Amino acid sequence: IAAGERRRAAGRAQAEADMRAAGFEPLEPYPGARVRWLCRHVVCGRTVHPRLFGIRAGKGGCRACAGRAPVDRAAAEAEMRAVGMEPLEPFPGRVRDRWRCRCMTCGHIGTPALNNIRRGQGGCYACAHRAGRSLDVA
Structure with a gap:
């Protein structure tokens, strides 16, 4: 005992x-x-x-703080540029908010969220759409 x-x-x-x-x-x-x-x-x-x-298990614990961790603006801009998106306005402040950017490949203006970029999604819808079409045609 x-x-x-x-x-x-x-x-x-x-x-x-x-x-x-x-x-x-x-x-x-x-x-x-x-x-x-x-x-x-x-x-x-x-x-x-x-x-x-x-x-x-690595989960949060505070729902109020979930997704609201402070993000360094310069680092956020660097992440967007790394995937080929040039920010057209200042960082909105939260990773889940849409951010107006221009694709450096095709010039399309889109609004990706930094959170989606971090999950591995591409930044430009137009480039992704064209890539999907070219695969179907070939």
Whole structure:
């Protein structure tokens, strides 16, 4: 019984350390890996209920902050240029917002989202459409 209690205590300590490392301050005792755990998100100060299982799997934990991580504007512009899109306006501020750009290959003006670019989608719809047509004809 004593050995089991020592293992559970070590597991609770590790769970709290993992949550703190992910940016959450536990507000109640450890309930289990797959149970929602009342915590405060250190970044935004909101009270949230993430699961330790999800945090350890690399998921967020704060829905309010999801997709709103600060993005360096210069890095965002460099990412767009790397896929052949020249930004025509300043970065909108969030990765999911549409961004008006011109394709450096064909000159088409489109509105790709940086999030889609990061997922591996091309930036220019017109170039992608032409590439698909040329494959069908050949």
